[in-house]
Amino acid sequence: MSLKKILSLKKYPFIQQINGSNVLTPLSQQIKQNIAIEWIKNISRLPSVEIFVTPFNSYTEPIVNTHTNSLKAILDNYSKHYRVWSEGSTQSIGVIQQFVCCNDNHLNSFINTNTNVCLGFALFCQKHESLYWFQKLQGNQYQWFRNLSKFPLKSKFCCELQESDSKWVLNYKTQDMNLQLLSMKYFSNSSVETTLGLTDCHVISCNVYLDNTLLSIISDSYTDKVYKTGKPKKKMKFDTSLAPFKVGFTFRDSVKQNGILKDLAEYLIESLKLFNISILPFTPNKLISIESCDELGIPYTVILDDESIEKGVVGLRNRDTDTEESVHISRFQQTLCLYLNVIHPSSIRNKY
Known part of the structure; x- marks a missing residue:
């Protein structure tokens, strides 16, 4: 589905043009909320990982004084959990944190919002388990996004490794869309110590960009069909968990x-x-x-x-x-x- 077709849905619009700007309608806000809830549920089901979730006023709007760096926010808010884990626990811990994305590569210029709210997940794990978790999370996230598609085997979700195989990104690509939905980065050895000041673990950071994900879901869900009578019919085949x-x-x-x-x-x-x-x-x-x-x-x-x-x-x-x-x-x-x-x-x- 093209961006023009998204705007052509006038009876029940998901995006409206107001004073020349494209803004989300309450329908889209609800879908965006559902995306955030289901993503957190999926991450929380990871085996052998203790998950901590920061409290949110809303999954789609930033809380007051939200950090722009998800890992920094996680370390600030959950240093006590990390300390307990690092002192002897063998179970990995994961922290889900809401933050505001300020990276131009991730911001969506099609939707006019004051902030692009993102969800960040950081997994703190033992050094010998880090590559296993990096690969497992890639499969987990790709499968989760693909399962949301109305035609999983023909979905437009695609992934690639970057930066010497230490960064993994998930995109949604059509003729007029190229949206980055999620990025995952693997911090190990010196990079962990230099970037985060940690010396006894490896960290995997995973960020999902909600506005881009919302657009990809709307685009992927749209279906139109013309019957023999010539009457057109439009459907939005949202996954049941995401439907408003x-x-x-x-x-x-x-x-x-x-x-x-x-x-x-x-x-x-x-x-x-x-x-x-x-x-x-x-x-x-x-x-x-x-x-x-x-x-x-x-x-x-x-x-x-x-x-x-x-x-x-x-x-x-x-x-x-x-x-x-x-x-x-x-x-x-x-x-x-x-x-x-x-x-x-x-x-x-x-x-x-």
Whole structure:
């Protein structure tokens, strides 16, 4: 998807032009927030590493007095953790720190923001394990980004080694985009002592640039298709974990609205909120169409009609496959929770 097509999404824009500047809309801010949360979750699952995360007011806006050097901030905030580790612990430690990127090579000129908020991860490890972790993190990050693509085998994410194999970068490349999403650097021996003042460990620094990552996700998720009737259709195939809303509710076109249907919709919405599932605001007087749900990138749309009252059945439409299945209200909550990976199948068996 080109930058022009991103700006052409007028009905539900992800980027708007205001006074000649391109700014993020609330939809994009939510996706950016989801990217940060999922990236931290992925890093936190590294085996045999104790992870510390600095407190954030927001994952997408910098905290007060944020450092511009992620490693310096990490050492300032977590020197006590490093000291305990260096005094005898054999387990590696990792620290996730928010910082402001001031390097022109990483800033995105397409989006006008006061600061480009980045997330930095530093892994402090024993010297004999450093090369293992450097290679493992490369595979971890490349796989994580590629899995977010709607077509992983045809994704535009690519990586390369730089600076005598001590720096690894992940980019997103299309005809009109060349965005650096992540950089990883390996500090060893004299470089650790000179740069950080540490003498008894090696350090791997990994920084992800959220604005660039957001643009790559929007570009990669866009899909347009023209049917035989000549009617075009646009979809945003966001990964479920990144979608700004997971579920939308609407009524079938042929149905006549009534109070019972509205109450049923509200009941089902409340049942999903118990699991903190983000739902597109439901307004019966101004219903959203299925096509609009696709443009917003909503993975599942719940469709209510007369059968919902007569038989207790609702339609559940999948964005990616365009298929609709009938789900009984008694199994509605657990079905959607399973599809959205909110709960594990074993918990369903134990509870129901």
